Amino acid sequence: MPAPKEFLDYVDHNADAFIQRLSDAVSIKSVSGDPAYREEVIKMSNWISQQLQAVGVETQLADLGRHTMDGQDLALPPAVLGRIGNDPKKKTVLVYGHFDVQPALVSDGWNTDPFKLTVLPNGQLVGRGSSDDKGPVLGWLNILQYHHQNQKDLPVNLRCCFEGMEESGSEGLDDLVKKESQSGGWFDGVDCVCISDNYWLNTRTPTITYGLRGLAYYKVTIEGPAKDLHSGVFGRTVHEPMTDLIKIMGTLVDVKGHILIPGVDEMVPPPFADEKELYEKLDYSIKDVEDSAGASIALSDDKVEVLMGRMRQPSLSLHGIEGAFYGSGAKTVIPAKVSGKFSIRLVPPQTPEKVFPLAKAHVESEFAKLGTKNKLHFEELHGGLPWVTDINHWNYEAARTATRAIYNQEPDMTREGGSIPVTLTFAEALGVSVLLLPMGRGDDGAHSTNEKLDRSNFIQGTKLLGTYLYEVGAAAAK
Ligand SMILES: NCC(=O)N[C@@H](Cc1c[nH]cn1)C(=O)O
Ligand SMILES: [Zn+2]
Numbered sequence: 132m133p134a135p136k137e138f139l140d141y142v143d144h145n146a147d148a149f150i151q152r153l154s155d156a157v158s159i160k161s162v163s164g165d166p167a168y169r170e171e172v173i174k175m176s177n178w179i180s181q182q183l184q185a186v187g188v189e190t191q192l193a194d195l196g197r198h199t200m201d202g203q204d205l206a207l208p209p210a211v212l213g214r215i216g217n218d219p220k221k222k223t224v225l226v227y228g229h230f231d232v233q234p235a236l237v238s239d240g241w242n243t244d245p246f247k248l249t250v251l252p253n254g255q256l257v258g259r260g261s262s263d264d265k266g267p268v269l270g271w272l273n274i275l276q277y278h279h280q281n282q283k284d285l286p287v288n289l290r291c292c293f294e295g296m297e298e299s300g301s302e303g304l305d306d307l308v309k310k311e312s313q314s315g316g317w318f319d320g321v322d323c324v325c326i327s328d329n330y331w332l333n334t335r336t337p338t339i340t341y342g343l344r345g346l347a348y349y350k351v352t353i354e355g356p357a358k359d360l361h362s363g364v365f366g367r368t369v370h371e372p373m374t375d376l377i378k379i380m381g382t383l384v385d386v387k388g389h390i391l392i393p394g395v396d397e398m399v400p401p402p403f404a405d406e407k408e409l410y411e412k413l414d415y416s417i418k419d420v421e422d423s424a425g426a427s428i429a430l431s432d433d434k435v436e437v438l439m440g441r442m443r444q445p446s447l448s449l450h451g452i453e454g455a456f457y458g459s460g461a462k463t464v465i466p467a468k469v470s471g472k473f474s475i476r477l478v479p480p481q482t483p484e485k486v487f488p489l490a491k492a493h494v495e496s497e498f499a500k501l502g503t504k505n506k507l508h509f510e511e512l513h514g515g516l517p518w519v520t521d522i523n524h525w526n527y528e529a530a531r532t533a534t535r536a537i538y539n540q541e542p543d544m545t546r547e548g549g550s551i552p553v554t555l556t557f558a559e560a561l562g563v564s565v566l567l568l569p570m571g572r573g574d575d576g577a578h579s580t581n582e583k584l585d586r587s588n589f590i591q592g593t594k595l596l597g598t599y600l601y602e603v604g605a606a607a608a609k
């Protein structure tokens with residue numbers, strides 16, 4: 132059942148209003164990883180709930196309790212649950228997205244205010260969260276608006292789960308999903324899940340995604356002196372925490388991306404026969420990765436090697452050092468306490484539980500080799516499981532048909548290098564197919580400076596998500 136032409140035309144005619152709504156969403160600074168913005172994330176929960184109610188969706192703000200961040204006790208932003216339709220003849224689709232964003236400061240290198248959506252002459256909608264993940268969440272709202280305003284029934288029963296902590300480990304969400312998946316819960320009766328929270332591989336080929344890497348995020352703290360010291364007075368006189376930390380951080384990964392923590396890379400099985408052909412088939416080139424990175428810095432000239440490094444191998448990235456001197460000028464300080472942050476993207480059969488003891492043992496043994504008198508503390512900040520699923524399911528067939536209808540192209544079938552911790556929880560708690568159907572392009576700059584969503588991806592992406600619902604509706608009739 133193709134989507135009605137009237138729906139597709141409605142999306143075109145209302146594009147400017149949809150972009151205005153995206154601008155309103157971007158202006159709410161819903162940064163989940165910084166306690167200073169917690170009220171803004173909660174404001175965003177309320178805003179999403181009101182927007183859903185305005186298009187006929189029954190909602191509930193689900194309390195996720197409290198947590199500690201940077202030593203502060205904070206309320207978790209409520210997740211927004213929504214439901215519309217209860218027709219036993221229709222399939223029930225659960226859509227998930229997140230309305231929190233990564234931090235963004237003009238001083239990071241943005242050309243415009245990150246929380247003011249800027250429409251560039253080339254059609255790019257620039258702002259934090261435009262692509263990850265406010266644009267896609269608003270795509271679902273756009274679809275609902277058409278049906279509500281025109282008094283049209285949706286082709287499926289729809290359930291929504293939108294959260295405000297995805298960028299910070301989805302705290303509290305797993306328990307909520309498990310509870311609501313039980314009989315009588317908000318997700319009872321769900322037949323499939325669709326998540327729009329990732330990106331095409333390139334800038335030209337629509338994508339359907341059937342796997343995600345997991346994540347284990349670590350913090351290594353080294354402290355010694357009771358306070359910051361003068362390097363002229365204490366240099367070559369005391370053990371320096373930063374010197375110890377840099378040594379340890381330097382033992383984690385090599386410059387070609389090999390993980391040096393014993394046992395981590397070794398956990399991953401070699402490619403199965405013909406697996407490389409899956410990657411060979413994808414519309415991707417070294418130019419794509421270098422264009423989206425903004426520099427000629429690919430680890431290899433071999434497309435398959437690069438793709439496998441992102442999709443089916445783990446990676447370890449060094450993120451930053453808390454407590455280090457980072458300002459301008461030349462402060463001659465010996466920092467008293469520094470914390471190095473690094474994370475490992477995981478692939479099956481790796482899990483945060485299996486990798487934690489390896490990482491801890493490695494860091495402790497490297498620290499012991501230094502013979503330093505400073506103190507070490509190693510902790511996991513958060514973790515998420517990897518996920519891979521079967522693409523021969525009607526849920527994926529519906530997405531493929533919808534992609535052909537909107538883009539007149541065969542989609543790239545990908546595994547994503549990023550992580551969405553709740554995906555596996557949906558799959559296991561509900562026992563149904565989970566699908567990732569991205570809206571944005573590979574060069575959107577999610578998590579980076581000058582994040583954007585192309586106007587055409589927002590508008591065609593809205594049509595794609597709507598058409599997918601119609602195709603799932605058609606699957607119910609088969
Ligand atoms: N679009 C999904 C995404 O960006 N997920 C984050 C999840 C995360 C976990 N900890 C911090 N962020 C990702 O980095 O993959
Ligand atoms: Zn996201």
Ligand SMILES: [Zn+2]
Nearest residue numbers: 263298577578
């Ligand atoms: Zn993200």
